[in-house]
Amino acid sequence: MGRLGETLREARKQKGWSLAQVEGAIRIRQQYLAALEKEHFQEFASEGQIRGFLRTYALYLGLDPEEILECYDEEPRKVSRRPSIPRPRSLSPWSMMNVLILVSIIVIVGIMGLYVASRQVASPPLPTPTPTEVPPARTIPRYVLQVSLDYEGRSLEVSERLDFVNLTDDTLEELVFNVFPNHKEDVFLLKSVTLGEGGGEEEEVPELEYALSGTGLRVHLPTSLEPGDELTLVLEFSLDLPRMSPYGQWGDGTLGYSDRALAVGNWYPALVPYREGQGWYAFAYHAIGDPYVTEVADHEVEIVAPSGVTVVGSGDEERIGNRWRYTISEARSFAFTASDQYLSASEPAGHITVSSYYFAAHEPAGVDALMAAAEALTTFEELFGPYPYSTYRVAEVDFAGGMEFSALCFLGDDWYGDHPGGYRSGMVSLLAHEVSHQWWYGVVGNDQVGEPWLDEAMATYSSMLYYERRHPEFVEWWWETEVNKYRPLGQIDRPIYAFMDGRTYLNAVYRRGALFISDIRDRMGDEAFFAFLRDYYESGGKQLSTAEDFFAILYRHSEVDISSLLEEYFGA
Numbered sequence: 389m390g391r392l393g394e395t396l397r398e399a400r401k402q403k404g405w406s407l408a409q410v411e412g413a414i415r416i417r418q419q420y421l422a423a424l425e426k427e428h429f430q431e432f433a434s435e436g437q438i439r440g441f442l443r444t445y446a447l448y449l450g451l452d453p454e455e456i457l458e459c460y461d462e463e464p465r466k467v468s469r470r471p472s473i474p475r476p477r478s479l480s481p482w483s484m485m486n487v488l489i490l491v492s493i494i495v496i497v498g499i500m501g502l503y504v505a506s507r508q509v510a511s512p513p514l515p516t517p518t519p520t521e522v523p524p525a526r527t528i529p530r531y532v533l534q535v536s537l538d539y540e541g542r543s544l545e546v547s548e549r550l551d552f553v554n555l556t557d558d559t560l561e562e563l564v565f566n567v568f569p570n571h572k573e574d575v576f577l578l579k580s581v582t583l584g585e586g587g588g589e590e591e592e593v594p595e596l597e598y599a600l601s602g603t604g605l606r607v608h609l610p611t612s613l614e615p616g617d618e619l620t621l622v623l624e625f626s627l628d629l630p631r632m633s634p635y636g637q638w639g640d641g642t643l644g645y646s647d648r649a650l651a652v653g654n655w656y657p658a659l660v661p662y663r664e665g666q667g668w669y670a671f672a673y674h675a676i677g678d679p680y681v682t683e684v685a686d687h688e689v690e691i692v693a694p695s696g697v698t699v700v701g702s703g704d705e706e707r708i709g710n711r712w713r714y715t716i717s718e719a720r721s722f723a724f725t726a727s728d729q730y731l732s733a734s735e736p737a738g739h740i741t742v743s744s745y746y747f748a749a750h751e752p753a754g755v756d757a758l759m760a761a762a763e764a765l766t767t768f769e770e771l772f773g774p775y776p777y778s779t780y781r782v783a784e785v786d787f788a789g790g791m792e793f794s795a796l797c798f799l800g801d802d803w804y805g806d807h808p809g810g811y812r813s814g815m816v817s818l819l820a821h822e823v824s825h826q827w828w829y830g831v832v833g834n835d836q837v838g839e840p841w842l843d844e845a846m847a848t849y850s851s852m853l854y855y856e857r858r859h860p861e862f863v864e865w866w867w868e869t870e871v872n873k874y875r876p877l878g879q880i881d882r883p884i885y886a887f888m889d890g891r892t893y894l895n896a897v898y899r900r901g902a903l904f905i906s907d908i909r910d911r912m913g914d915e916a917f918f919a920f921l922r923d924y925y926e927s928g929g930k931q932l933s934t935a936e937d938f939f940a941i942l943y944r945h946s947e948v949d950i951s952s953l954l955e956e957y958f959g960a
């Protein structure tokens with residue numbers, strides 16, 4: 389790293405900003421910011437792009453852009469970039485002379501470049517960028533999951549490949565995963581962790597050291613991973629699904645089997661978030677709430693299932709015989725269910741294909757679930773912003789709750805059984821809640837363990853917004869059955885570990901959470917409130933938002949004083 393890169397990096401560090409934060413603010417991808425700091429100029433498509441990015445980044449950091457560009461011009465180049473030659477339209481003798489001079493300079497620079505290159509014998513050949521194509525460098529993790537499903541045996545053999553780029557500013561010695569299935573005994577069996585080369589060469593690869601304790605898996609890397617470095621890990625494991633409790637909620641309903649379906653959610657080792665300056669965010673399992681927090685990642689999944697079994701997963705689906713292939717980009721999770729008894733129905737909602745999978749006894753409710761999901765998706769797109777995927781699936785599962793995954797939701801069978809038809813229905817209200825999680829947690833992520841109110845209060849209130857927009861005659865019923873009849877109490881901004889039973893958790897975080905959002909809306913007025921929601925969705929997209937972000941964005945739209953509300957709802 390030379391003086392230029394150091395200046396940028398130092399200035400950023402002084403402000404305490406991560407690359408991700410800068411990306412969010414100035415819309416330059418992290419890998420380009422890192423390339424500027426490392427002076428890896430070969431990663432850019434053109435001189436213009438480098439100068440433009442340098443100028444923007446310098447301004448944002450409070451540096452003088454002219455000085456930075458001067459510094460850039462003075463810096464000796466480690467890599468020769470292909471200079472772009474301006475093509476003169478007509479040549480006067482004078483401009484002809486200029487062209488000749490320019491050409492000779494280019495030739496000389498080219499020869500010097502060759503000379504420099506020939507001295508760097510040990511370094512690998514550098515890719516020659518062309519101005520027309522910028523290779524979209526991978527910035528987020530990619531999971532490639534290969535699953536062999538034994539439906540009768542209720543077990544899975546899985547090969548998980550993770551492609552990972554160190555986008556942090558720190559040198560990493562280990563990767564840390566959350567292994568949700570391991571909160572129970574005899575469910576998860578890790579067979580090996582190796583470095584994968586991805587080249588297909590069948591060489592013996594040494595196993596890596598790891599420590600699996602509870603739901604935490606720490607994989608020790610054989611060599612330190614510097615910022616910007618990439619690696620591929622391969623984890624081989626099997627899952628022996630436990631029997632699901634029909635009364636189970638949250639985690640109890642996301643992974644297990646019943647007599648007519650398998651629910652496979654939160655099932656593979658998933659990287660925990662990395663926090664600049666603090667390291668990996670290793671959180672513990674808890675039976676109440678959602679003990680999982682992930683950054684967005686790309687997922688490619690192939691599930692080989694016996695014939696006669698229907699698989700319902702997240703994202704774009706391609707089925708070839710018994711192979712069910714799914715791809716979903718920038719998603720927080722991939723989950724699926726499987727059943728030999730599912731019926732299904734589909735319906736378009738704008739650009740989204742919505743599908744519902746249900747058991748024969750609940751067919752009318754299954755069709756109503758489809759209609760409600762389609763309506764809720766359209767409503768939230770209007771209110772908050774675009775849904776990022778082209779599919780959404782709802783699958784009936786034998787548990788007592790609802791659980792959101794990217795582009796997918798598990799919905800407990802009792803809700804179908806109790807569904808009276810129409811929209812004045814707990815099933816419809818819960819489904820609207822789950823659908824809105826695609827916006828709140830799916831796109832605008834949050835720490836579901838430490839600040840669960842951020843997504844749960846928003847999802848609960850969003851269910852009310854769905855009724856307000858589509859079925860206003862049931863708004864009063866909604867407040868009465870979802871909130872008021874419980875006379876909810878409790879401080880809303882507490883971590884899941886503060887709650888020992890579901891009722892207390894729901895009352896504080898969901899129900900009082902919805903009251904809090906409703907009170908904020910009353911204070912702000914509708915115009916500012918809905919502008920805030922759209923801004924929060926757009927600004928917080930694909931990141932993990934905090935309460936601080938929530939209020940910072942809120943204050944962009946209103947100067948109203950909400951301190952008494954904070955006292956009322958957040959007060960200790």
Ligand SMILES: [Zn+2]
Nearest residue numbers: 821825844847
């Ligand atoms: Zn929820």
